[in-house]
């Protein structure tokens with residue numbers, strides 16, 4: 001795009017995050033997708049909206065308005081105004097969210113400890129802003145890590161410390177070592193960002209024992225755990241593990257959630273549960289959610305009440321349960337994921353080229369594939385041009401230079417037919433870059 005003549009800003013004078021490879025890589029991936037519109041894309045972690053075609057947002061908003069009038073005793077005029085005015089920074093549907101979390105997950109957090117945010121993304125930003133006071137406060141992240149959190153930290157100039165992912169979910173010895181190492185440098189690991197259920201990008205799960213040990217370590221090392229539960233709802237029935245927050249007897253966990261994957265990404269409604277007690281110098285007490293709400297007042301002011309009303313109406317229409325609201329969507333994604341894994345097995349499993357491996361998560365959106373070659377944006381462009389398939393290079397999710405032989409496939413955006421066709425093309429690409437097959441395959445954890 002040609003800019004107006006005259007005054008020009010030097011890129012180097014703008015915030016350093018704008019030159020950060022993480023932010024650049026997201027822009028690049030979006031741009032690649034627009035350049036190959038006919039390619040079959042396993043790149044976006046975005047939900048497919050086909051099953052939402054019939055969602056009547058007006059009816060859901062009206063359902064919430066009726067709830068205010070009939071069950072909360074609000075006058076009709078006040079109920080309408082609540083939806084049309086600016087709203088409280090803390091949110092409007094906090095009680096419904098708190099009740100759903102209590103009912104579905106056994107998280108006992110009062111509505112006052114909930115802040116309704118513009119997606120989980122804003123919740124990450126606010127939580128990090130509130131927790132990190134000095135440049136010596138560090139955020140540890142399980143690596144590979146969701147770029148939304150990396151980006152939020154970059155925007156806030158919070159330095160990151162990668163902690164390796166393991167088959168159990170997180171290398172706790174490495175985290176303990178990182179805490180000690182930070183202390184020797186006069187710094188402190190303030191918080192740890194962790195997505196215990198089917199993380200983005202690797203689909204990993206923290207097992208129950210590791211959840212307990214992580215909570216104990218957080219208590220021992222004086223850490224706050226920032227739990228991102230975006231994909232927890234995709235666990236197969238009866239196999240969901242308790243969230244960190246549900247196990248959190250010491251109040252170490254700030255729990256972040258989103259309705260984007262469960263039901264309606266366009267509503268941009270997420271939330272933070274921050275019930276940590278905050279004691280001020282003058283002895284006044286509150287909870288961390290109060291502070292998040294203050295910060296939110298300076299960022300987005302409040303989350304659109306109309307959008308909250310739609311989500312509130314959807315929750316009410318499903319008996320106030322997040323699990324019930326997400327049940328059909330979750331089944332849809334599990335079906336896609338099973339389809340993707342079956343297609344990989346069919347196309348590459350019997351005669352796997354050497355050095356090719358992939359994991360088989362039971363939920364979430366993502367499958368991680370390892371190739372015996374350098375996996376970068378050049379290889380992605382080659383795959384797009386010659387094979388008409390897109391995916392995401394994993395190196396964008398690493399802070400310390402890893403992931404250079406891995407890519408991420410997402411099952412969320414495509415229909416089963418397109419998954420079959422896309423994996424057929426992908427397998428041809430893999431065979432070409434990885435060489436002749438051998439029998440059987442070794443799985444990634």
Ligand SMILES: Cc1ncc(COP(=O)(O)O)c(C=O)c1O
Pocket residue numbers: 045118119120121122146148195199200228230257258259260269270
């Ligand atoms: C792990 C994870 N957390 C949070 C988000 C963002 O959620 P929201 O759309 O509510 O901002 C995503 C979106 O892809 C995600 O993958």
